[in-house]
Amino acid sequence: MSAAARKDPAAVETEVREKIHLEILKRTGAYHANDHILLPSGQHTTEYIEKTLVTTEPSFTEGLGAVIAKHFAQWPIDMVLSTGPGALILSHCVARAHPSRPIVVYGTKGLSGGKRRVSLPVEFQRLIRPSVKILLIEDLVSTGSTLSLLINLVEQLGGIVVGVGCLWRRTSVELDNRPVFSLVSRDFPTYDPDKCPFCKRGVPLNEEFVRRRHARKPSSVQEPKEA
Numbered sequence: 001m002s003a004a005a006r007k008d009p010a011a012v013e014t015e016v017r018e019k020i021h022l023e024i025l026k027r028t029g030a031y032h033a034n035d036h037i038l039l040p041s042g043q044h045t046t047e048y049i050e051k052t053l054v055t056t057e058p059s060f061t062e063g064l065g066a067v068i069a070k071h072f073a074q075w076p077i078d079m080v081l082s083t084g085p086g087a088l089i090l091s092h093c094v095a096r097a098h099p100s101r102p103i104v105v106y107g108t109k110g111l112s113g114g115k116r117r118v119s120l121p122v123e124f125q126r127l128i129r130p131s132v133k134i135l136l137i138e139d140l141v142s143t144g145s146t147l148s149l150l151i152n153l154v155e156q157l158g159g160i161v162v163g164v165g166c167l168w169r170r171t172s173v174e175l176d177n178r179p180v181f182s183l184v185s186r187d188f189p190t191y192d193p194d195k196c197p198f199c200k201r202g203v204p205l206n207e208e209f210v211r212r213r214h215a216r217k218p219s220s221v222q223e224p225k226e227a
């Protein structure tokens, strides 16, 4: 009997499903693998996700949103909450496909005094009444810190976090045993440059993603000054 045949069927199904989702992310140009990549943190790794590209293909986003909605279909949900543009697009697709027809609201994230911060517009705060059931949606979860803040915010307002759905989660992230469903659950090793095995083997370092972040500022336009 081959090793594959001995595997638990549920584990095989998860593996196949994740491969399909990874392939979809690859098609958007967001997912890069089998490379020797410099991360913004200064560490080296083999895989990278360009977050802004994840939701550029509407039909893919709709399909992935529907998979998340199906997972949470057994629970009634009143509201889907997210932060950031990518997560908001995905949360719309999840809400559209969920049988409870939840509403969609979004917070904003930023930094305040060097600390991460999440806030919710007053109009949306009013909608989180006690025992409102909320599904949190995120695109990429790497440390879970934004989600922890969102959970605190919802609970302070009396809402109930039914679960968390995301496109990609680094497996090391735990969210107080809350049900987390990710389309791809994957961790890849990161190395300090002086301990990186690829550097030791002389594999060229791909600095493209970090360079891109620094060199290319977002383009902008401005209203002309009145004459």
Ligand SMILES: [Zn+2]
Binding pocket: 036, 044, 191, 193, 196, 197, 198, 199, 200, 205
């Ligand atoms: Zn390296």
